[in-house]
Amino acid sequence: MEFAEHIKTANVEDVVLRQPLHPPSRGTLCITGHHLLFSDREESSSRQVLLLLRNIDAIEKSVENLLGYPGFFSNAGHSERMSGSSGTITIKCKDLRVLQLDIPGMEQCLNIAHSIETLSCLDSVSDTYPFFYRPTDLSLEDQWDLSSPEKHYSQMKELHERWRLSSVNRDYLVCASYPPAVIVPHSIDDDTLKKAAKFRQGGRFPILCYYHRKNGMVIVRSSQPLTGANRKRCKEDELLLQAVIDGSDKGYIIDTRSSQQAQQARMTGGGFESKSCYSRWKRLHRQMERGKSLQESLIKLVEACGDESHNMDRWLSKLENSKWLSHVQTALSTAGLLAECVERDGHSVLVHGSEGTDCSLLISTLAQLIMDPHCRTMEGFLALLEREWVQAGHPFQHRCAHSAYSHARLQQESPVFLLLLDCVWQLWRQFPLALGFSEALLLRLASQTRRRPNTLKRFRRK
């Protein structure tokens, strides 16, 4: 395997593993193309740690050339071998675990650190673990149809009168981030869709994501319209939106940017639906944090959690300072607003921000969770995530490449999906009997998306 060239030292004996809240243990460390394996090789109560390299967010290494070794294991045999040089690698994982490895021998330590650094951030997607993961009891064919627009469409007979399944995006030519089949109004033909797509950023024209059975209202999502500074219009886009609210007098547009941000977006070719062109639509602006500042908020939060001073005041002020809970609150209240528009006011809603791949998905997911009991079952929730995040083109690989510890500050990095999981957790706290799944599922999802963000998505593109 080509990974071998990155591995200079595959095995090290006498490594000490330290983890908070665990006693330190001594054992053997192995490194493979995808994993870091630690085993203390004890007969009884053996402790093994299998760590996916992809899960590693940041490592810190320090080597020292000192004699002796102040540790828990001070019996003669060991300390003799220890003398000389040693090194310490601190591994900070994307699932927020922190491990410390004390490795005897400076060279081994540096080799291991180098291997981890290289292998934990391989660029090529097809080198990553999901492509090598071959569980014995699962076959590839039947796992990928959890939910699809086709299935979604066929499940909702009520929809068929006014909406149709379009395969305009068959070869991902109209919109690279949409699935091949999308649900659109019946009266709009594929040519109109193609033209409307040109007027939306990334080609993400408005498509249906939720149909409210009680009153027939829908949630539609898209990206921002490319009105630009000179207020361009697009007849097809207007037609498409008109068809969405066909028969009803009004629709709402929830823009996840402040109106000032939306105005500014016009300077870079983006924009918003103006009142004059979309007379039946009423715009509501709710500013939601995204991108870098959300990432920084998470970094501050994790730092606050890791504070070991046990000082109450410092914890509260750091928590406040991270603003993470404010973001959770904004997301939930915006989703609540969306649900109220559909449920109480009985109007259809279009959701978009700028790209329509982050906050729009966040609030449309939460709103569905609030309104539709089926989405609160285990199966329904997973299907919802599949539909609204994987197939709707949330760029997992960009957003979740790193976590709170990484020093690589990437522009694309943003924990939107984690924010979603936190919001769902908050809903569960308020309605502990309403969800068909538990906190464990949310935790599992959080760590899985961090470790192998691209699994799901890649297959779709094939």
Next chain:
Amino acid sequence: MEHIRLPKVENVRLLDRVSPRRRRVGTLYLTATHSIFVENESGMRNETWVLHSLVCNVEKQAASASGCPLLIHCKNFQVLQFVISRERECHDVHLSLQRLSQPERYEELYCFSYKPNIDEEERRQEWDFLDLKADYSRMGLPNSLWKLSPVNQHYKVSDTYPADLFVPESATPPVIVGSSKFRSRGRFPALSYYSKENHAAICRSSQPLSGFSARCLEDEQMLEAILRSNPRSDFMYVVDTRPKLNAIANRAAGKGYENEDNYSNIKFQFIGIENIHVMRNSQQKMLEVCELRSPSISDFLEGLESSGWLKHIKAVLDAGIFIAKAVAEEGVSVLVHCSDGWDRTAQVCSVASVLLDPYYRSLKGFMVLIEKDWVSFGHKFSHRCNHLVGDPKEVSPVIDQFLECVWQLMEQFPCAFEFSERLLITIHSHIYSCQFGNFIGNNQRERIELGLRERTHSLWSYIWTNRADYINPLYRPNHSQTQGLLRPSTAPYCFKFWSGLYNRFDRGMHPRQSVEDYLRAIQEETQQLEEQLTSHKEKITQIEQEQEWNVTSKETTFDKSPTVWALGNDLGLANTPQDYTGGFITSSPCQPKADSSLILLPKDLNQTSDSNFSNSSDQESGIADVSCRSPLSEDSTRDADSDEAAYSAA
């Protein structure tokens, strides 16, 4: 009655705190014990009762065009905002309430006029429900190391201590009396908790009158005696729960703390818990945060931080953990004191006891603990809770903090406590309500002088009769984690804001569903069904016996009067199936499947609830429950068909 200037005010508006535009119009009545607001709209008779003794302060605000607002803050954290249309009426209500909520004599308190429908014999038995001597004998006392001392009979040595006290076997009366003279208010070191397993004990006292250099031989002997009562240990801890600075300041007033050089084999330790004045201000600040109308997350967190409330809760719990660990893990006895030994000392000793002994985490044990460490050892309830009009500087939420510490522990160990949050809240409100005699007065002597046992009712037996309401359905006494010493985490993020108490009356702020209530309902249902099952089984055996008997009797009496016997037999048969169906119909609607699951279920309550959870139709009904209480009213969005489809698919 003479204080009520205006017994009835019409056309009063009660504003909703969260959304002031929602208001209820009705009539306000003032009675001798309660203010009653009766809503006179829409046929529904909606009443709000507020006990005068729970009123903390009444504030008349500047009149506006719509009327004169009257703001009432209660000690159970209820806030009521009335608007009375005429200013004169408002003025009268204000003055009346102010007087009624601040009784001057004990005789005016509600407990002396509270007369539930219980006869005198039963009332007297109420007070025998808890017996502190039984608790000491549960700990294995008296034994060869500790004895019951008669020294404080008639409260001669310390008037704020209980009459019955346990002291080391080797402590003679002269040593005790000598020691008490060297301690504030004569509160000499006495036993609070004793661990049977390793003989380590928690003792409590007040600060020594050491000043800068004073010594007392008897006091040193007293500590020596405590140390010797723990044969396996060669030293003891003396814990001063005050911040060091406060203790040093006390030395200037002739008080202070033990000098390690004068006492043999003690380890002296300061644990900085702030004094009652700091705590009072801190709670005040925290309550201001609670009252913010629609705070942002930042407002809330900043306010909570600057109030320092959770910091103080953490300090109390930290101190309790220190003592509990010393006793359970090191096997070392501890003497705890603060200044007078009735506030911080009570908090810390009782928190340590809860951590140490699973008995105090049971419903009855918890009541015993409060009775012992708080009531009998002379926590000044009437001063701290402002039962009578008095010095506002004496008021402090010391017991609130203890209850909150227990709540924080319950959050970390949901299966370790037999009782639920509801018990803590009930106790809290009755400490302030003065409805029961338990918390009236400042010490045992005062209570006897007031004749509370003779004239009032006891909260503990009231709670015990209604104990079904306070049971924690998750309680698992056999769980390994809930046995022995609890080891809570004290990382700052483990301390939560207790909205269940401080925002108790703001319904919108609480979780919309309660797992506890749900489990409790399931438990009750299971129990009912089990009872039915046994009664049906009994019936079956009865019928079988009858039939057997009939057969045999038929055989013997057949010749004599066959018709009579046949008739009787027929009637019997006709009755039984109807009984069966009748029994089933009166039970809950989902009985068939619950019945079927019943057979699979072992008697363990938790198992029962678990399997009920996995039962899909139960879950469905749970979801239906949720939605009808949701603010977004998604219940109506629920489609029965889709639901069924989802569940059958799942």
